[in-house]
Amino acid sequence: MLLANIAQNLNLNPINEPSADVEVTSGYASDLLSDVLAKAKNGAIWATNQKHINIIGVAVMLNLAGVIIAGGIEPDENTVAKAREENIPLYITETSLFDVAGKLYELGLRST
Amino acid sequence: MEDSFVSKNTDHGVTLRRICEILDGHFVCGEERADQIISNACGCDLMSDVLAFTRPGSVLLTGLTNSQVVRTAEMLDLKGVVFVRDKHPDEHTLQMAKSIHLVVILSPYPLYESCGRLYAAGIPGCLEQSCDERHSGIASF
Amino acid sequence: MNDTVASLHFKFEVNGGDFAKAGDASSRVKKILQQIGADQAIIRRVAIACYEAEMNVVIHARHGFVVLDADLEKIIIVVDDEGPGIEDIELAMTPGYSTAPDSVREMGFGAGMGLPNMKSCSNEMEIHSRRDVGTTIRMVFENA
């Protein structure tokens, strides 16, 4: 599934979208970055309530398809800057993490 | 004189027992209260956000297993907590949960999958609020 | 009210959203009624009704007043607020109906029993409400 479809379906607000023509293969939701590092797959879209700059670092390391900051949380400035620098797609949404995960799941994205 | 916090959309809710089934989970405490009806769910590992978001009477799904989760649940009057990814709470946390009669479920699925399954079963999240409302919500404690 | 009749009049301010002070006005009302030697059962009814009304102001309105008038025959509580008003009073009188935000429910308020409670505690109750202007609730308790 393309990132563009997801962004449209979930009505996500793009903060950094170098290209929406990215294939998303799975979904992941967590606020514990170590958990993400251990369990999330390459090409996953990751939904979180974290806004710390390290989320971009994790996305780079795992080669994630994108990061969604849920729950109406505004990312830190340096997080946004880092996302731009590293070309990591970053979205925000007012929707809660539960609903974001639910909607991604409904679109057919599994965690494995 | 007091009703028991039954909210309007009770009809659409499901029981904690059903939630446990959907998540292929099992109860670690509070099973005697598993027939309570849940109308909303919240998935989160940050207790600060749980505090800001969650409706009383909801169920919380989380990968965090420390005693903060139970404190938060108590404070928000949550009906149950699901620890995802088969994470076991420690003894202290479990004791606390028992003392406040909290329903605790362990699910083998990660947070993402657990949220997805419940969402697919028609359980809504806690309604989104604007940032302003969230802050005023906190200030009013 | 006639000057020759023993009567008293008190007015207390209530601020919307101020949960720390919520209940102060009702506590004062209760104490005053105890001081004038009102019947314990009536005091209790007034205390419950007045508290519910005061909480409504704290939860829903911006600002309001609790006014107590009492003489040998009657105790009258008027709670007057500037707030959103009640859209459908009949619906609001249904036990369990509540528009309280969830953030206040875990404090044990907003269970939707406020108005029905007030009605059952008082001998007479009138509600006047205008949308986006405010609500006035007048409750009369026979002091006998």
Next chain:
Amino acid sequence: MTPDSRRKTQDAGRTTPYNADLHIHTLLSPCGEIEMIPPLIVEAAKVAGLDVIAIADHNSCENAAAVMRAAEGSGIRVLPGMEVQSVEGIHLLCLFDEIEQAEALQEAVYGSLISLPGGAYRYSEEQFVVDWEGEFVKYCEKRIALPTSMDIDEVFERVAKIGGIMIPSHIDRQGTGIIDILGMIPETPDINGLEISRNITPDEARVRFPSVGNRPIFQNSDAHWLSAIGERHTILHMAHRNVSEIKLACRGVGGRRVENA
């Protein structure tokens, strides 16, 4: 620190090894045992042969002054502090020299905490403020066991501005340690030192968590009951027992250093 004062402290001469346990809770913390009252904490620290202890309750320093007073004449230096929980859920040990500094941080922390509606009785845990003899003074009416709304950078900046030191607590712990939550030690802020829990050795920590790098590692007891006090400690080679010396020890200035016991 100005170049001038740095020179002065560098010139302070010989260092002494001090046994330090910089992470002790009192009965104020909801998870702290009720036996954790000031006179008994000081007594236990004496028995454990500690020279420096720090009182670090969750998000509060309301019992720190009482322990400082209880330690008067005991020869033990008590640093006031607290264990702040950032909005991310990270536990951060914040230590100061003077109670006023700790109170300045506490004011900011309290500003972002939730008050207990209607007193402590509603909750299953109690938070006690006591005097130096351990007698009840009041209940603390803030939910100190829950996170603040300050993020880690804000906590760091505030602590630095007040003149204290911020050390992420038990970095190896799940759910509350910085590594579990942020995946690795972030590049900023410029963290002086890290604390590990009792469950791991400093060497293991450096292997398991490469982002620790060569930052100095503290090991404290994180005591919640009396018998735990001093069960883990760190040897600080410093000229004096104060926070600026601890900072210098973290940087290894003038022979000062953080040694693992």
Next chain:
Amino acid sequence: MLDAVDKGYFHSVHLLEDKCKGCVNCIKRCPTEAIRVRDGKAHIIEVRCIDCGECVRNCPNKAKTVLADSMTRLKDYKINVALPAPAVYGQFREGTDPRKVLAALLSIGFDHVIDVAFAADMVARKVREVLERPMEVRPLISSACPAVIRLIQVRFPNLIEHIIPMLSPMRAAANIAKHEFLDKPGAQADQVGIWFITPCPGKVSAINDPEGIEESTITGAIPIAEVYPLIREKLRDDTAISAMVDKLKVGSGLGVGWARSGGENQAIGGSRQIAVDGIHNVIQILEEVERGKLSDIDYIEAQACVGGCVGGVLTVENSFITRRRIRLLASENADDVQHDDLISSALECEDWFRHDKPIEPRPTLKLDDDMAVAIRKMEQMERIVEDLPGLDCGSCGAPNCQALAEDVVRGLATEMDCMFKLRERVTELAGEMMLLAEKVPPAMGHVEKKAEEKHAVGEHSTKPEPEPDK
């Protein structure tokens, strides 16, 4: 003068006049506003005092004292029975066998001992029975703490019906003692002394002025602090008492647990219960009960002292340490209920647990018996309050401006007791005197000009301070 309203209730809390420095610490902390400072000394308004001991705890000069009985009274009786409060066990080192404490009591002058913790075990069962019965009144409030009962009588007379119709463990223990030593043929009541070993002044008063029962079986109350050194001495070399241990009957850990906050609920079992400790917290909870807010709760364990009975002012050890010890005892010996035979026979004796007369309200707030007069006084009071600075400084001897106004309409004080009113009045008088001083005979000249000057000065000096905020 304040004592004129006294209706003769017994009180154990008293003032040591020579130690009182007239500071206002006690009046500020008193939960029933029962203390005033007059002529530099605190006075307790007896009808309002609930003997909670809060003033004893807060007096920096140790000027409040508790009148209780002393060990010397044992010699007046042929047979002496001790009823030790469970809090006694918390006073001694961790690991001290409760039975040794009972044995020590037997070796310091008592002939028999009935463990109150054992009575608590029975009361807990009885309370559970009551809670399981469907009843209209909810929540029920524990009757174990006498200060709470008095608080309800004085400040919450509405809630008397919420007090569980069940005697406290102390009373139940006394009834067992009565059964064993007084109801036996040939027993001579005046030769048997039954002594409660008390952690608090509330129990002392309850014994001397019982609520809900016609007659107190208990002879007197001896403070834990008095027996503590005697028991400790015996425990130090325990060979002598160890032999006695086997014969002693002790309550279960859960019964002992009643000594700490939360222990009573733990012993009773159930979920819709709350425990509240500290008199000011108890007041908050009772306010909520009165507003009908806690009707989903079955039972409230309420104790006036922080931490429960172990926090009583007549105990010795730090209450946090004792609380921990009690908790350990409760978990170690939870199931260790001895002598089931006595328990079962006791549980059949309904009389041991029942009040035999209603608990009466003691409302003290009423300004006058005639409501019309009371309303007028209320109006007058409000006018006075409006005129007072509203600082609640306490320097008039009343805890706050409202209380001073009330004292004024009751004829117990004057507005001039207020420092600020007095200062205002003095300034006013000074101004008048100035004016009078200007009234020199016209023949002496310069009258108008001088008066103008002085008046201007006078105006400045009439407002030496900004008006305090209301």
